[in-house]
Amino acid sequence: MQKNYEYDAVVVGSGPNGLACAIQLQRSGLSVLLIEGSEQIGGGMRSKEFFPGYLSDVCSAIHPMAAGSPFFSQLPLTDYGLEYINPPVLAAHPFDNGTSASLKSSLYETANGLGIDKGDYLDLMQPIVENWPKLAEDILGPFKIPKELIASLQFGLSAMKSAKWLSNRFKTEEAKALFAGMAAHSFLPLDQLSTAAVGLVLMANGHLKGWPLPKGGSQAIANALLSYFESLGGKVQMGWMVRSYGEIPPAKAVIFDTGPKQLIEIAGDHLPSIYKKKASEVSLRPRRI
Numbered sequence: 369m370q371k372n373y374e375y376d377a378v379v380v381g382s383g384p385n386g387l388a389c390a391i392q393l394q395r396s397g398l399s400v401l402l403i404e405g406s407e408q409i410g411g412g413m414r415s416k417e418f419f420p421g422y423l424s425d426v427c428s429a430i431h432p433m434a435a436g437s438p439f440f441s442q443l444p445l446t447d448y449g450l451e452y453i454n455p456p457v458l459a460a461h462p463f464d465n466g467t468s469a470s471l472k473s474s475l476y477e478t479a480n481g482l483g484i485d486k487g488d489y490l491d492l493m494q495p496i497v498e499n500w501p502k503l504a505e506d507i508l509g510p511f512k513i514p515k516e517l518i519a520s521l522q523f524g525l526s527a528m529k530s531a532k533w534l535s536n537r538f539k540t541e542e543a544k545a546l547f548a549g550m551a552a553h554s555f556l557p558l559d560q561l562s563t564a565a566v567g568l569v570l571m572a573n574g575h576l577k578g579w580p581l582p583k584g585g586s587q588a589i590a591n592a593l594l595s596y597f598e599s600l601g602g603k604v605q606m607g608w609m610v611r612s613y614g615e616i617p618p619a620k621a622v623i624f625d626t627g628p629k630q631l632i633e634i635a636g637d638h639l640p641s642i643y644k645k646k647a648s649e650v651s652l653r654p655r656r657i
């Protein structure tokens with residue numbers, strides 16, 4: 369007997385990943401309901417007026433990955449009010465003696481600021497920056513055999529290392545600190561394998577697309593994504609914190625943009641025990657930078 373579904377897909381959680389997923393499904397011709405627990409859309413892209421007259425980003429603020437994302441780049445977000453501001457200096461790592469090391473849009477300007485590490489910085493970053501248009505889909509997309517095998521292998525040889533190991537190729541404190549600060553965005557111990565990848569991707573995107581901030585705060589990205597989703601016919605329900613699987617309207621697929629702990633609490637009965645065990649380990653693992 370054919371089951372009656374209210375939606376083709378329900379997406380729980382409206383962070384950047386939930387919104388991207390909802391848009392992709394809706395624009396593929398499916399009917400999608402997006403449920404968000406908070407009264408405000410966007411998850412980590414929310415901005416709020418904590419003090420009258422001052423808009424602050426609640427979580428994320430600077431968006432190299434939104435600007436460099438192959439998926440976001442396909443969306444007409446400027447038509448929905450999204451405008452990026454590009455600062456001349458992308459990021460700076462200050463030192464106690466009053467000096468700093470900085471990441472600039474220009475690969476060469478950044479390298480020039482790193483003294484005797486100029487050559488090493490260029491050797492590391494130039495191939496990644498030049499190959500990025502080929503690499504982006506393989507690195508940022510769902511895990512699969514890379515289309516650009518050679519370029520991906522070249523990137524992987526540096527990216528799979530720990531940030532600590534990779535930064536040891538530099539001789540100056542400036543270059544080491546700049547790279548470590550970038551890799552720290554992984555929220556992982558810097559001696560863990562593959563933490564270098566985060567630093568490399570953020571720096572390469574800085575050299576290609578800058579580290580822009582959205583005019584009006586990160587909320588502007590969330591609002592533009594939501595408006596586009598709704599223009600496609602997508603439905604959204606805010607202020608609905610899903611507590612159990614049974615309360616989710618019948619759908620062919622339910623996608624969770626929540627943490628693994630919330631997913632297990634809500635849908636644990638529908639998940640294989642090996643998956644639940646692995647997901648609980650991820651939730652419990654202590655984070656240290």
Ligand SMILES: Cc1cc2nc3c(=O)[nH]c(=O)nc-3n(C[C@H](O)[C@H](O)[C@H](O)COP(=O)(O)OP(=O)(O)OC[C@H]3O[C@@H](n4cnc5c(N)ncnc54)[C@H](O)[C@@H]3O)c2cc1C
Nearest residue numbers: 381382383384385404405411412427428429430609610626
């Ligand atoms: C302090 C901090 C600063 C950061 N700064 C940056 C930055 O400057 N630039 C950058 O690119 N990234 C930054 N990040 C990372 C970025 O915020 C995350 O990568 C991003 O928000 C993850 O998106 P997501 O869609 O996976 O989940 P989230 O953004 O976490 O969204 C999940 C959503 O699901 C909702 N939800 C959860 N459970 C339920 C439920 N049961 N029912 C209904 N809704 C539910 C939540 O309310 C939330 O809206 C930062 C992260 C932190 C912690």
